[in-house]
Amino acid sequence: MSQKTTDFSQRLQPQIAAIHPYVPGKPVSELQRELGLQSVVKLASNENPLGCSEQVKQSISAQLTEVARYPDGGCYQLKAALAEFLQLKSSQIAIGNGSNELLELVARVFAGPGDEIVFSQYGFAVYPISAQVVGAKGIEVAAQDYGHDLDAVLAAISDKTKVIYLANANNPTGTYFDKQTWQRFIAQVPSHIIVVLDEAYIEYARSFVEQDRFFDGTDYLSDYANLLVSRTFSKAYGLAALRVGYMAGCEEIIGYINQVREPFNVNQMAQVAALAALNDQTFVAESVKQNFLGMRQLTQAFADLGLDYIPSVGNFICVNVGDDAAKLNQQLLQQGVIVRPVANYGMAGYLRISVGSQIENDFFIDVLKGLLN
Numbered sequence: 189m190s191q192k193t194t195d196f197s198q199r200l201q202p203q204i205a206a207i208h209p210y211v212p213g214k215p216v217s218e219l220q221r222e223l224g225l226q227s228v229v230k231l232a233s234n235e236n237p238l239g240c241s242e243q244v245k246q247s248i249s250a251q252l253t254e255v256a257r258y259p260d261g262g263c264y265q266l267k268a269a270l271a272e273f274l275q276l277k278s279s280q281i282a283i284g285n286g287s288n289e290l291l292e293l294v295a296r297v298f299a300g301p302g303d304e305i306v307f308s309q310y311g312f313a314v315y316p317i318s319a320q321v322v323g324a325k326g327i328e329v330a331a332q333d334y335g336h337d338l339d340a341v342l343a344a345i346s347d348k349t350k351v352i353y354l355a356n357a358n359n360p361t362g363t364y365f366d367k368q369t370w371q372r373f374i375a376q377v378p379s380h381i382i383v384v385l386d387e388a389y390i391e392y393a394r395s396f397v398e399q400d401r402f403f404d405g406t407d408y409l410s411d412y413a414n415l416l417v418s419r420t421f422s423k424a425y426g427l428a429a430l431r432v433g434y435m436a437g438c439e440e441i442i443g444y445i446n447q448v449r450e451p452f453n454v455n456q457m458a459q460v461a462a463l464a465a466l467n468d469q470t471f472v473a474e475s476v477k478q479n480f481l482g483m484r485q486l487t488q489a490f491a492d493l494g495l496d497y498i499p500s501v502g503n504f505i506c507v508n509v510g511d512d513a514a515k516l517n518q519q520l521l522q523q524g525v526i527v528r529p530v531a532n533y534g535m536a537g538y539l540r541i542s543v544g545s546q547i548e549n550d551f552f553i554d555v556l557k558g559l560l561n
Protein backbone atom coordinates (compact mmCIF):
# COMPACT_ATOMS: atom_id res chain seq x y z
CA MET A 189 0.00 0.00 0.00
CA SER A 190 1.34 3.36 -0.88
CA GLN A 191 1.23 6.06 1.73
CA LYS A 192 -0.80 9.15 0.97
CA THR A 193 1.60 12.00 0.58
CA THR A 194 1.06 15.34 2.20
CA ASP A 195 3.14 18.41 1.45
CA PHE A 196 3.94 19.46 4.99
CA SER A 197 5.86 22.48 3.74
CA GLN A 198 2.48 24.15 3.35
CA ARG A 199 1.74 23.57 7.02
CA LEU A 200 5.09 24.67 8.36
CA GLN A 201 5.38 27.82 10.46
CA PRO A 202 6.53 30.30 7.82
CA GLN A 203 9.65 31.42 9.70
CA ILE A 204 10.92 27.84 9.97
CA ALA A 205 11.21 27.28 6.21
CA ALA A 206 13.71 30.13 5.87
CA ILE A 207 16.17 28.85 8.46
CA HIS A 208 19.63 27.87 7.28
CA PRO A 209 20.67 25.31 9.86
CA TYR A 210 23.93 25.64 11.77
CA VAL A 211 26.78 23.93 9.90
CA PRO A 212 28.97 22.00 12.34
CA GLY A 213 32.57 20.91 11.79
CA LYS A 214 32.92 17.50 10.16
CA PRO A 215 33.38 14.77 12.78
CA VAL A 216 36.70 12.90 12.64
CA SER A 217 34.93 9.54 12.30
CA GLU A 218 33.00 10.79 9.26
CA LEU A 219 36.14 11.75 7.34
CA GLN A 220 37.80 8.47 8.33
CA ARG A 221 34.78 6.57 6.95
CA GLU A 222 34.63 8.61 3.76
CA LEU A 223 38.31 8.44 2.83
CA GLY A 224 39.50 5.39 4.71
CA LEU A 225 42.06 7.57 6.46
CA GLN A 226 43.66 6.54 9.72
CA SER A 227 45.15 9.76 11.00
CA VAL A 228 42.86 12.73 10.86
CA VAL A 229 43.52 16.11 12.46
CA LYS A 230 40.40 18.10 13.32
CA LEU A 231 40.92 21.83 13.71
CA ALA A 232 37.34 22.78 12.99
CA SER A 233 35.24 23.18 16.13
CA ASN A 234 37.40 25.12 18.59
CA GLU A 235 37.71 22.09 20.86
CA ASN A 236 40.41 21.75 23.49
CA PRO A 237 43.37 19.76 22.08
CA LEU A 238 44.37 18.75 25.63
CA GLY A 239 41.03 17.03 26.14
CA CYS A 240 39.66 17.56 29.63
CA SER A 241 40.85 17.46 33.23
CA GLU A 242 41.58 14.03 34.79
CA GLN A 243 39.26 15.03 37.62
CA VAL A 244 36.45 15.34 35.09
CA LYS A 245 36.96 11.73 33.97
CA GLN A 246 36.89 10.51 37.57
CA SER A 247 33.74 12.47 38.33
CA ILE A 248 31.97 10.90 35.36
CA SER A 249 33.09 7.38 36.28
CA ALA A 250 31.75 7.88 39.78
CA GLN A 251 28.32 8.74 38.34
CA LEU A 252 27.96 5.61 36.22
CA THR A 253 25.90 3.88 38.90
CA GLU A 254 23.36 6.71 38.77
CA VAL A 255 22.49 6.51 35.08
CA ALA A 256 18.98 5.19 35.76
CA ARG A 257 18.10 8.28 37.79
CA TYR A 258 16.95 11.63 36.48
CA PRO A 259 19.51 14.38 36.95
CA ASP A 260 19.10 17.22 39.43
CA GLY A 261 16.88 19.50 37.37
CA GLY A 262 17.98 22.51 39.40
CA CYS A 263 21.73 21.83 39.00
CA TYR A 264 22.11 22.74 42.67
CA GLN A 265 25.78 21.92 43.17
CA LEU A 266 27.03 23.31 39.89
CA LYS A 267 25.12 26.54 40.41
CA ALA A 268 26.44 26.88 43.95
CA ALA A 269 30.02 26.42 42.71
CA LEU A 270 29.54 28.88 39.87
CA ALA A 271 27.95 31.39 42.24
CA GLU A 272 31.08 31.28 44.37
CA PHE A 273 33.35 31.41 41.34
CA LEU A 274 31.54 34.44 39.92
CA GLN A 275 30.67 36.11 43.24
CA LEU A 276 26.97 36.03 42.39
CA LYS A 277 23.88 34.37 43.86
CA SER A 278 22.84 30.89 42.63
CA SER A 279 19.53 32.45 41.59
CA GLN A 280 21.46 34.62 39.12
CA ILE A 281 22.69 31.62 37.15
CA ALA A 282 20.93 29.35 34.65
CA ILE A 283 22.56 26.17 33.35
CA GLY A 284 21.98 25.02 29.78
CA ASN A 285 22.52 22.07 27.49
CA GLY A 286 25.42 23.99 26.04
CA SER A 287 25.29 27.78 26.14
CA ASN A 288 23.64 27.43 22.74
CA GLU A 289 20.41 26.39 24.45
CA LEU A 290 20.47 29.44 26.72
CA LEU A 291 21.15 31.81 23.83
CA GLU A 292 18.02 30.49 22.12
CA LEU A 293 15.93 30.62 25.28
CA VAL A 294 16.58 34.34 25.62
CA ALA A 295 14.96 34.86 22.23
CA ARG A 296 12.07 32.63 23.21
CA VAL A 297 11.47 34.56 26.42
CA PHE A 298 11.67 38.05 24.97
CA ALA A 299 10.90 38.05 21.25
CA GLY A 300 8.26 36.96 18.78
CA PRO A 301 6.77 37.94 15.42
CA GLY A 302 7.11 41.67 14.78
CA ASP A 303 10.08 42.05 17.12
CA GLU A 304 13.69 42.65 16.17
CA ILE A 305 16.86 40.96 17.37
CA VAL A 306 20.14 42.71 16.64
CA PHE A 307 23.51 41.10 16.01
CA SER A 308 26.64 41.82 14.02
CA GLN A 309 27.72 40.81 10.57
CA TYR A 310 30.12 37.84 10.96
CA GLY A 311 28.50 37.20 14.34
CA PHE A 312 27.95 33.68 15.66
CA ALA A 313 25.50 31.74 13.43
CA VAL A 314 23.32 30.80 16.39
CA TYR A 315 22.04 34.40 16.79
CA PRO A 316 20.16 34.74 13.48
CA ILE A 317 18.78 31.22 13.94
CA SER A 318 17.54 32.12 17.43
CA ALA A 319 15.72 35.11 15.99
CA GLN A 320 14.18 33.12 13.15
CA VAL A 321 12.95 30.27 15.32
CA VAL A 322 10.72 32.63 17.31
CA GLY A 323 9.59 34.53 14.21
CA ALA A 324 11.48 37.71 15.10
CA LYS A 325 13.32 39.74 12.53
CA GLY A 326 17.09 39.47 12.66
CA ILE A 327 18.85 42.80 12.15
CA GLU A 328 22.43 42.32 10.99
CA VAL A 329 24.67 45.31 11.66
CA ALA A 330 27.65 45.85 9.35
CA ALA A 331 30.96 44.95 10.95
CA GLN A 332 34.07 47.09 10.97
CA ASP A 333 37.32 45.33 10.09
CA TYR A 334 35.53 42.05 10.82
CA GLY A 335 34.78 43.18 14.39
CA HIS A 336 31.58 44.39 16.03
CA ASP A 337 30.82 48.07 15.42
CA LEU A 338 29.07 48.91 18.67
CA ASP A 339 28.11 52.45 17.59
CA ALA A 340 26.36 50.94 14.59
CA VAL A 341 24.68 48.41 16.89
CA LEU A 342 23.35 51.31 19.00
CA ALA A 343 22.13 53.04 15.87
CA ALA A 344 20.25 49.88 14.83
CA ILE A 345 18.11 49.88 17.98
CA SER A 346 14.45 50.60 17.26
CA ASP A 347 11.12 50.47 19.11
CA LYS A 348 10.92 46.84 18.07
CA THR A 349 14.31 45.77 19.38
CA LYS A 350 14.06 43.16 22.11
CA VAL A 351 17.45 41.49 22.26
CA ILE A 352 21.02 42.29 21.20
CA TYR A 353 23.52 39.45 20.85
CA LEU A 354 27.25 40.22 21.03
CA ALA A 355 30.10 37.75 21.17
CA ASN A 356 33.38 38.85 22.75
CA ALA A 357 35.62 37.40 21.46
CA ASN A 358 33.58 36.84 18.35
CA ASN A 359 33.42 33.54 16.54
CA PRO A 360 34.42 33.06 13.70
CA THR A 361 36.51 36.25 13.44
CA GLY A 362 38.28 36.18 16.83
CA THR A 363 37.91 39.95 17.19
CA TYR A 364 37.53 41.72 20.54
CA PHE A 365 35.93 44.99 21.63
CA ASP A 366 37.68 46.49 24.60
CA LYS A 367 36.57 47.66 28.02
CA GLN A 368 36.22 51.36 27.11
CA THR A 369 34.19 50.55 24.01
CA TRP A 370 31.98 48.22 26.02
CA GLN A 371 31.40 50.70 28.85
CA ARG A 372 30.37 53.40 26.39
CA PHE A 373 28.04 50.96 24.68
CA ILE A 374 26.25 49.37 27.61
CA ALA A 375 25.64 52.75 29.22
CA GLN A 376 23.74 53.89 26.12
CA VAL A 377 21.53 50.84 25.56
CA PRO A 378 17.97 51.53 26.77
CA SER A 379 17.52 49.62 30.03
CA HIS A 380 14.54 47.58 28.76
CA ILE A 381 16.51 45.97 25.92
CA ILE A 382 18.24 42.69 26.72
CA VAL A 383 21.96 42.58 25.92
CA VAL A 384 23.40 39.07 25.68
CA LEU A 385 27.18 39.13 25.99
CA ASP A 386 28.51 35.77 24.82
CA GLU A 387 31.86 35.13 26.48
CA ALA A 388 32.47 31.60 25.19
CA TYR A 389 36.19 32.41 24.74
CA ILE A 390 36.87 34.62 27.75
CA GLU A 391 39.53 32.30 29.19
CA TYR A 392 41.56 32.63 25.99
CA ALA A 393 40.82 36.32 25.49
CA ARG A 394 42.26 37.06 28.93
CA SER A 395 45.64 35.70 27.76
CA PHE A 396 45.79 37.85 24.63
CA VAL A 397 44.18 41.18 25.52
CA GLU A 398 46.16 43.86 27.42
CA GLN A 399 45.01 44.13 31.01
CA ASP A 400 43.56 47.64 30.73
CA ARG A 401 41.59 46.72 27.61
CA PHE A 402 40.24 43.42 28.92
CA PHE A 403 36.91 43.16 30.77
CA ASP A 404 34.77 40.50 32.39
CA GLY A 405 31.07 40.91 31.57
CA THR A 406 29.94 39.58 34.92
CA ASP A 407 31.46 42.67 36.58
CA TYR A 408 28.68 44.72 34.97
CA LEU A 409 25.70 42.65 36.10
CA SER A 410 25.16 44.69 39.26
CA ASP A 411 24.87 47.91 37.25
CA TYR A 412 22.81 46.59 34.32
CA ALA A 413 19.79 44.39 34.99
CA ASN A 414 19.26 44.05 31.23
CA LEU A 415 22.64 42.33 30.79
CA LEU A 416 23.04 38.56 30.43
CA VAL A 417 26.47 36.96 30.20
CA SER A 418 26.82 33.49 28.70
CA ARG A 419 29.78 31.15 29.08
CA THR A 420 30.51 27.58 28.14
CA PHE A 421 32.33 24.47 29.34
CA SER A 422 32.79 23.39 25.70
CA LYS A 423 35.94 25.35 24.92
CA ALA A 424 38.73 25.95 27.47
CA TYR A 425 37.21 23.44 29.92
CA GLY A 426 37.18 20.73 27.25
CA LEU A 427 33.64 19.37 27.77
CA ALA A 428 32.15 19.93 24.29
CA ALA A 429 30.67 16.42 24.10
CA LEU A 430 28.75 16.82 27.33
CA ARG A 431 26.87 20.00 26.38
CA VAL A 432 26.97 22.36 29.31
CA GLY A 433 27.08 26.12 29.56
CA TYR A 434 25.69 28.83 31.80
CA MET A 435 24.15 32.27 31.76
CA ALA A 436 24.45 34.87 34.48
CA GLY A 437 22.11 37.81 34.94
CA CYS A 438 19.63 39.43 37.29
CA GLU A 439 17.41 37.11 39.32
CA GLU A 440 14.24 38.13 37.52
CA ILE A 441 15.44 37.31 34.00
CA ILE A 442 17.25 34.14 35.05
CA GLY A 443 13.93 33.13 36.61
CA TYR A 444 12.16 33.54 33.25
CA ILE A 445 14.81 31.45 31.51
CA ASN A 446 14.37 28.71 34.09
CA GLN A 447 10.62 28.95 33.51
CA VAL A 448 10.92 27.98 29.83
CA ARG A 449 13.79 25.50 29.84
CA GLU A 450 13.14 21.77 29.91
CA PRO A 451 12.94 20.42 33.48
CA PHE A 452 15.99 18.16 32.98
CA ASN A 453 17.88 20.08 30.31
CA VAL A 454 21.37 19.30 31.65
CA ASN A 455 22.29 15.65 32.14
CA GLN A 456 23.95 14.38 35.31
CA MET A 457 27.31 13.54 33.69
CA ALA A 458 27.51 17.08 32.39
CA GLN A 459 26.70 18.52 35.81
CA VAL A 460 29.34 16.57 37.72
CA ALA A 461 31.89 17.05 34.95
CA ALA A 462 31.35 20.81 34.84
CA LEU A 463 31.73 20.99 38.62
CA ALA A 464 35.00 19.02 38.48
CA ALA A 465 36.22 21.10 35.53
CA LEU A 466 35.50 24.35 37.33
CA ASN A 467 37.47 23.09 40.32
CA ASP A 468 40.53 22.32 38.18
CA GLN A 469 41.66 25.79 37.14
CA THR A 470 45.21 24.42 36.73
CA PHE A 471 43.98 22.49 33.69
CA VAL A 472 42.31 25.62 32.29
CA ALA A 473 45.50 27.64 32.79
CA GLU A 474 47.57 24.99 31.01
CA SER A 475 45.05 24.88 28.14
CA VAL A 476 45.18 28.64 27.78
CA LYS A 477 48.99 28.63 27.81
CA GLN A 478 49.19 25.91 25.15
CA ASN A 479 46.70 27.84 23.05
CA PHE A 480 48.80 30.99 23.30
CA LEU A 481 51.84 29.09 22.00
CA GLY A 482 49.78 27.31 19.33
CA MET A 483 48.38 30.61 18.09
CA ARG A 484 51.94 31.91 17.66
CA GLN A 485 52.87 28.75 15.78
CA LEU A 486 49.98 29.28 13.33
CA THR A 487 50.43 33.02 12.84
CA GLN A 488 54.17 32.59 12.19
CA ALA A 489 53.42 29.92 9.61
CA PHE A 490 50.84 32.17 7.92
CA ALA A 491 53.35 35.02 7.85
CA ASP A 492 55.98 32.70 6.32
CA LEU A 493 53.49 31.69 3.65
CA GLY A 494 52.51 35.30 2.98
CA LEU A 495 48.92 34.68 4.07
CA ASP A 496 46.84 37.42 5.72
CA TYR A 497 44.88 36.53 8.83
CA ILE A 498 42.49 38.24 11.21
CA PRO A 499 44.29 38.62 14.56
CA SER A 500 42.36 36.49 17.05
CA VAL A 501 42.03 36.40 20.83
CA GLY A 502 40.28 33.02 20.80
CA ASN A 503 41.41 29.44 20.19
CA PHE A 504 40.89 29.72 16.44
CA ILE A 505 41.96 32.02 13.63
CA CYS A 506 40.63 33.00 10.21
CA VAL A 507 43.25 32.92 7.49
CA ASN A 508 42.77 34.43 4.05
CA VAL A 509 43.59 31.86 1.40
CA GLY A 510 41.89 33.68 -1.45
CA ASP A 511 39.49 32.60 -4.17
CA ASP A 512 40.37 28.94 -3.96
CA ALA A 513 39.35 28.51 -0.30
CA ALA A 514 36.68 25.90 -1.08
CA LYS A 515 39.09 23.91 -3.22
CA LEU A 516 41.87 24.19 -0.65
CA ASN A 517 39.44 22.97 2.00
CA GLN A 518 38.71 19.88 -0.10
CA GLN A 519 42.42 19.27 -0.60
CA LEU A 520 43.04 19.55 3.14
CA LEU A 521 40.26 17.02 3.78
CA GLN A 522 41.84 14.63 1.28
CA GLN A 523 44.98 14.75 3.39
CA GLY A 524 43.17 14.27 6.66
CA VAL A 525 42.90 17.85 7.91
CA ILE A 526 39.47 19.17 8.87
CA VAL A 527 39.21 22.95 9.13
CA ARG A 528 36.13 25.17 8.89
CA PRO A 529 35.12 27.00 5.74
CA VAL A 530 33.33 30.24 6.62
CA ALA A 531 31.68 31.05 3.30
CA ASN A 532 28.32 30.72 5.10
CA TYR A 533 29.42 33.74 7.17
CA GLY A 534 30.09 35.76 4.02
CA MET A 535 33.85 35.16 4.33
CA ALA A 536 34.40 33.05 1.23
CA GLY A 537 38.15 33.60 0.98
CA TYR A 538 38.84 32.53 4.55
CA LEU A 539 39.24 29.27 6.41
CA ARG A 540 38.88 29.16 10.18
CA ILE A 541 41.52 27.06 11.87
CA SER A 542 41.15 25.94 15.48
CA VAL A 543 44.40 25.99 17.41
CA GLY A 544 45.40 22.38 18.00
CA SER A 545 48.26 20.73 19.86
CA GLN A 546 51.75 21.53 18.64
CA ILE A 547 51.81 18.23 16.71
CA GLU A 548 48.41 18.86 15.12
CA ASN A 549 49.38 22.41 14.16
CA ASP A 550 52.62 21.16 12.61
CA PHE A 551 50.73 18.52 10.64
CA PHE A 552 48.30 21.15 9.32
CA ILE A 553 51.09 23.59 8.49
CA ASP A 554 53.05 20.95 6.57
CA VAL A 555 50.01 19.91 4.54
CA LEU A 556 49.12 23.56 3.88
CA LYS A 557 52.65 24.38 2.73
CA GLY A 558 52.60 21.37 0.41
CA LEU A 559 49.32 22.45 -1.12
CA LEU A 560 50.26 26.11 -1.60
CA ASN A 561 53.70 25.51 -3.10
Ligand SMILES: *Cc1c(COP(=O)(O)O)cnc(C)c1O
Pocket residue numbers: 234285286287288289312355358359386388419420421422423428431432433
Ligand atom coordinates in the same frame (compact mmCIF):
# COMPACT_ATOMS: atom_id res chain seq x y z
C1 LIG B 1 31.34 27.57 20.81
C2 LIG B 1 30.53 28.77 21.06
C3 LIG B 1 29.52 28.76 22.02
C4 LIG B 1 29.35 27.58 22.92
O1 LIG B 1 28.48 26.66 22.49
P1 LIG B 1 28.03 25.50 23.47
O2 LIG B 1 26.61 25.32 23.10
O3 LIG B 1 28.18 25.96 24.89
O4 LIG B 1 28.90 24.34 23.16
C5 LIG B 1 28.80 29.90 22.25
N1 LIG B 1 29.07 31.03 21.57
C6 LIG B 1 30.04 31.09 20.67
C7 LIG B 1 30.34 32.38 20.00
C8 LIG B 1 30.79 29.95 20.37
O5 LIG B 1 31.73 30.00 19.44
